[in-house]
Amino acid sequence: MIIAIANQKGGVGKTTTAVNLATALAAIGKSVLVVDSDPQGNASTGLGLDRKSREPSLYQMLIGDAEAKDVVRATAIPGLSIIPASASLSGAEVELVDTDRRTHRLADALATLPVHDFTLIDCPPSLGLLTVNALVAADAVLVPLQSEFFALEGLSQLLGTIERVKSALNRRLELLGIVLTMVDRRNRLSDQVCEDVRAVMGAKVFNSQVPRNVRLSEAPSHGLPALIYDSRCAGSEAYVALARELLGRINAR
Amino acid sequence: MIIAIANQKGGVGKTTTAVNLATALAAIGKSVLVVDSDPQGNASTGLGLDRKSREPSLYQMLIGDAEAKDVVRATAIPGLSIIPASASLSGAEVELVDTDRRTHRLADALATLPVHDFTLIDCPPSLGLLTVNALVAADAVLVPLQSEFFALEGLSQLLGTIERVKSALNRRLELLGIVLTMVDRRNRLSDQVCEDVRAVMGAKVFNSQVPRNVRLSEAPSHGLPALIYDSRCAGSEAYVALARELLGRINAR
Numbered sequence: 001m002i003i004a005i006a007n008q009k010g011g012v013g014k015t016t017t018a019v020n021l022a023t024a025l026a027a028i029g030k031s032v033l034v035v036d037s038d039p040q041g042n043a044s045t046g047l048g049l050d051r052k053s054r055e056p057s058l059y060q061m062l063i064g065d066a067e068a069k070d071v072v073r074a075t076a077i078p079g080l081s082i083i084p085a086s087a088s089l090s091g092a093e094v095e096l097v098d099t100d101r102r103t104h105r106l107a108d109a110l111a112t113l114p115v116h117d118f119t120l121i122d123c124p125p126s127l128g129l130l131t132v133n134a135l136v137a138a139d140a141v142l143v144p145l146q147s148e149f150f151a152l153e154g155l156s157q158l159l160g161t162i163e164r165v166k167s168a169l170n171r172r173l174e175l176l177g178i179v180l181t182m183v184d185r186r187n188r189l190s191d192q193v194c195e196d197v198r199a200v201m202g203a204k205v206f207n208s209q210v211p212r213n214v215r216l217s218e219a220p221s222h223g224l225p226a227l228i229y230d231s232r233c234a235g236s237e238a239y240v241a242l243a244r245e246l247l248g249r250i251n252a253r
Numbered sequence: 254m255i256i257a258i259a260n261q262k263g264g265v266g267k268t269t270t271a272v273n274l275a276t277a278l279a280a281i282g283k284s285v286l287v288v289d290s291d292p293q294g295n296a297s298t299g300l301g302l303d304r305k306s307r308e309p310s311l312y313q314m315l316i317g318d319a320e321a322k323d324v325v326r327a328t329a330i331p332g333l334s335i336i337p338a339s340a341s342l343s344g345a346e347v348e349l350v351d352t353d354r355r356t357h358r359l360a361d362a363l364a365t366l367p368v369h370d371f372t373l374i375d376c377p378p379s380l381g382l383l384t385v386n387a388l389v390a391a392d393a394v395l396v397p398l399q400s401e402f403f404a405l406e407g408l409s410q411l412l413g414t415i416e417r418v419k420s421a422l423n424r425r426l427e428l429l430g431i432v433l434t435m436v437d438r439r440n441r442l443s444d445q446v447c448e449d450v451r452a453v454m455g456a457k458v459f460n461s462q463v464p465r466n467v468r469l470s471e472a473p474s475h476g477l478p479a480l481i482y483d484s485r486c487a488g489s490e491a492y493v494a495l496a497r498e499l500l501g502r503i504n505a506r
């Protein structure tokens with residue numbers, strides 16, 4: 001199953017979710033591939049890939065200079081591999097505009113790989129060609145949503161884009177659900193946003209939510225997912241619970 | 254003076270800085286224009302513009318369907334006006350690729366307006382054509398930097414882009430400085446990042462830093478800058494101090 005982790009609002013926890021959910025699924029014995037489609041390359045950093053040795057990367061795969069099988073790398077986590085991003089990816093959106101099947105480049109390349117149980121695509125904070133490629137390649141979209149006002153405001157724009165891609169480019173695309181991130185029980189605004197989202201989106205909102213937890217933001221500086229850096233912290237436990245709920249929701253479909 | 258507020262890392266406080274710094278400068282008697290160049294339109298929301306009545310907006314101005322003077326609106330804050338963003342802006346990057354002077358569209362349009370003391374351009378979280386347009390139109394760049402590891406990692410990519418735009422498209426572009434945001438004294442990682450940034454960037458880092466303060470994230474839900482919503486909160490005071498320091502740095506140049 002291919003899942004795009006997308007939200008055009010910046011800093012809502014897309015990368016943190018991609019890296020830690022992938023690790024939790026691998027820890028349960030699933031074969032997992034992370035695709036880092038953000039030119040910032042934060043997911044590649046979070047999984048310990050040295051910045052200097054990331055090429056060939058997603059960029060070369062999208063423009064056709066490298067086969068997918070030559071770009072996939074193992075990570076330090078058993079069962080978890082990655083297609084890294086490098087800074088060259090920031091030129092891809094302009095370069096792909098006039099190419100053939102510009103919205104299907106990622107889907108076509110991933111189709112040449114052996115199937116993984118899960119492929120998680122970490123999207124950049126925009127609705128441009130890289131995110132559209134992820135939505136075309138995906139079976140479903142998982143939306144991390146920070147419990148803040150600006151994040152809530154952007155949700156309808158994102159849901160509209162998902163619908164447009166579904167009807168024009170990828171019939172099978174479904175909204176898997178919304179995951180509330182950086183939830184702070186002591187903060188009235190955070191509680192209010194969580195309530196508003198559950199009122200509007202109902203069962204599409206995962207029961208598991210990710211609390212604000214500094215260990216989640218410390219882990220990337222060690223090149224490790226939080227599940228490895230500190231498996232007992234609240235953040236890690238939240239992502240393990242999320243992985244379990246995700247499997248439950250998929251089996252129930 | 255035209256200042257681009259830019260950082261491709263998402264959620265670092267670009268919009269919060271644009272809205273509150275603009276309000277602080279207007280409160281000191283400066284004439285200020287905010288340009289919302291993020292398709293999410295968060296700066297337009299933060300300054301109280303109703304979502305349904307934002308057109309003609311920056312999009313129409315960039316593609317040549319509207320004059321700049323017909324797009325500028327007053328806000329509820331005396332001395333502060335805005336060029337709003339609407340959802341149509343998300344199509345601009347692809348639509349502008351094959352046009353004339355695609356990197357100078359914003360600069361050309363702003364040149365037709367009467368001069369303001371300050372024009373602040375709120376950029377989206379990417380280094381695409383909208384951000385390049387802002388860097389071409391600007392005299393200087395202000396970089397909000399969240400005191401987190403991923404934000405620090407993206408800084409060199411951003412500084413590289415500023416240098417490239419300066420040498421290829423806009424000779425006068427300068428880095429005005431870096432403003433540390435969401436600083437949390439109690440958090441070791443936050444302190445560590447602040448130390449690292451000051452060690453690397455020296456005097457380019459503003460002395461004024463913005464603490465994590467929930468009032469800053471509550472204000473946009475009321476369509477108000479924090480300076481109006483709660484002028485005595487730590488966030489508002491930080492932006493007033495930032496405005497003073499900015500004026501001091503500009504006068505000293």
Ligand SMILES: Nc1ncnc2c1ncn2[C@@H]1O[C@H](COP(=O)(O)OP(=O)(O)OP(=O)(O)O)[C@@H](O)[C@H]1O
Pocket residue numbers: 009010011012013014015016017038042123124125181182183210211212213214216217218220235261262263264378401402403404
């Ligand atoms: N639950 C959490 N608690 C505390 N910090 C968090 C949490 N989730 C993420 N963070 C931190 O918040 C910042 C933003 O998260 P992250 O980078 O994962 O978001 P993103 O949506 O991928 O950002 P971008 O839009 O730039 O791609 C990072 O510094 C990360 O370490």
Ligand SMILES: Nc1ncnc2c1ncn2[C@@H]1O[C@H](COP(=O)(O)OP(=O)(O)OP(=O)(O)O)[C@@H](O)[C@H]1O
Pocket residue numbers: 008009010011125148149150151262263264265266267268269270291295376377378434435436463464465466467469470471473488
């Ligand atoms: N100093 C602060 N203290 C607490 N919350 C803050 C602070 N600054 C910004 N925020 C909140 O953090 C979130 C991210 O800030 P903001 O939207 O201004 O960042 P941005 O860089 O403009 O994001 P994007 O990359 O999506 O454009 C918002 O919900 C905002 O209200």
Ligand SMILES: [Mg+2]
Pocket residue numbers: 014015016038042122123124
């Ligand atoms: Mg990310």
Ligand SMILES: [Mg+2]
Pocket residue numbers: 267268269291295375376377
């Ligand atoms: Mg913003």
